[in-house]
Amino acid sequence: MRKFPQPALAMVDSMRAAAALEPERAISFGGAPGSNSHQSTMQFAPEALPLPCYNFEDALDAVKTGFAGAAMIPIENSQHGRVADIHFLLPESGLAIVAEHFMAITHALMALPGAGGTFGPFDAAYSHPQALGQSREYLLARGIVPMAHADTAGAAAYVAARGEPNIAALAPPMAAELYGLTIVENAVEDAHDNTTRFVLLAQEPRDxxxxxxxxxxxxxxxxxxxxxxxxxxxxxxxxxxxxxxxxxxxxxxxxxxxxxxxxxxxxxxxxxxxxxxxxxxxxxxxxxxxxxxxxxxxxxxx
Ligand SMILES: O=C(O)C(=O)C[C@]1(C(=O)O)C=C[C@@H](O)C=C1
Missing domain, CATH: 3.30.70.260 (ACT domain)
Structure with missing residues (x-):
């Protein structure tokens, strides 16, 4: 179901309302508020209105249909390689790449406390497949099963909504704050120079x-x-x-x-x-x- 988990909905609605007033200033991204793509958007264009979309395809559609002036899309990661689907989605979108942006990526393991305020052991960690791949060794060493979710921050909101102490999310530290989770461990990516390249797409190519x-x-x-x-x-x-x-x-x-x-x-x-x-x-x-x-x-x- 293409719907953000409940804890993300109020924030998504207010960001969508702000973007709807000035679509030309809006930059769409795939993921819930707090995702890496959201943070990349804010780093690249602090004055823009970030528009959360459920996935990359929806973010590209938002530009095609005029709900956003541009889309911020992750294209490849230094450690885990190509971001799935992007090679099909970009040419098919008919949009033009107008800029690129590199961002250092760090993942935190976050969860709700169990009885007595303790954390773990965790059966599963939810996140975007890219983030799970970037922390593969960390999860393997702890016997935590990787579970795919549409995006990292959405996974944090999902874990918050489930309310179970034996599941965790891998997401940017900011997502813990946004969705009321506690960070169990910071910087759980396997390589500490973990970097993702994003591209900005718009309807009109640059001259x-x-x-x-x-x-x-x-x-x-x-x-x-x-x-x-x-x-x-x-x-x-x-x-x-x-x-x-x-x-x-x-x-x-x-x-x-x-x-x-x-x-x-x-x-x-x-x-x-x-x-x-x-x-x-x-x-x-x-x-x-x-x-x-x-x-x-x-x-x-x-
Ligand atoms: O889910 C997110 O936070 C995203 O923005 C997606 C994404 C990706 O697909 O590469 C972006 C950067 C990181 O490499 C991990 C996840």
């Missing part, structure tokens, strides 16, 4: 000419022709034109397993002659090439 060329990045997806050396040739377009690729991921589209799609980030943007030449040559080796947007990098790669 590449308005981005400092030394800091411009471009994200795109492409499908190579199903023939020998197709990827080799596709990558050659960037190599021979001296364009630096900072990310390349493959994923399958459909069940034929013949049409491999790739998601890539490069340094530079259309308008730069080397980038224009690379894309022109890429078209030749591909069934489809789709630009998802050019934006200013938030962090130098390498």
């Amino acid at each position: 590449p000419a308005a981005i400092d060329p030394a800091q411009a990045m471009t994200t795109f997806v492409f499908e190579v022709k199903n023939q020998p050396a197709a990827l080799y040739k596709a990558l050659g377009c960037f190599a021979t034109n001296g364009v630096n690729m900072t990310k390349l991921e493959s994923y399958q589209k459909g069940a034929s397993f013949a049409a491999t799609m790739f998601y890539a980030d490069i340094e530079g943007a259309p308008g730069n002659p080397a980038v224009d030449r690379a894309f022109e040559e890429l078209e030749f080796h591909c069934n489809t090439v789709r630009l998802l947007g050019s934006y200013q990098r938030a962090r130098k790669r390498g």
Whole structure:
């Protein structure tokens, strides 16, 4: 059921009401108030009106339908990799990536006290699958079963609503305060440099000419022709034109397993002659090439 747990509802309603008055100032995000995506939104644009949506798909829909000016979406994590579904959702949304933001991620184990005010042992911990993956070793070592929830803060609200002392949530420390849980242990992520990259999506792409060329990045997806050396040739377009690729991921589209799609980030943007030449040559080796947007990098790669 796509409904926030009861302890989150009043906050969600008041944030939605504020965003409805000025949708162009609203940034939608997937998760309950207090989620990492909420915090990323506040860090990136403190003046924006954060609009909580049940999941990433709803957050993208909010921009498509004009309820928000932009959406803040996690795309990849330093430890646990790609955020599921995003590679399908972003191209299908028809929205453009206009910015990126990196945020250090820390998870706290939080719960309600049992009889006598003590905590644990816990049978299960609820959270977003990304957060559960980022704390996999911690949970395994303690025999706590990971249980998927739509988002981290929503999991905290859910544990509060259940009112049982043998279940916990993995969520940002702020969620404990918002939903009346107590932090049992802070920083339970397995790697302490745990970082998530978020992208901001809007209806209108950024004009590449308005981005400092030394800091411009471009994200795109492409499908190579199903023939020998197709990827080799596709990558050659960037190599021979001296364009630096900072990310390349493959994923399958459909069940034929013949049409491999790739998601890539490069340094530079259309308008730069080397980038224009690379894309022109890429078209030749591909069934489809789709630009998802050019934006200013938030962090130098390498
Ligand atoms: O559930 C949240 O708090 C989210 O914002 C989602 C999300 C993600 O999907 O990657 C965001 C950052 C962290 O990596 C963990 C969870």
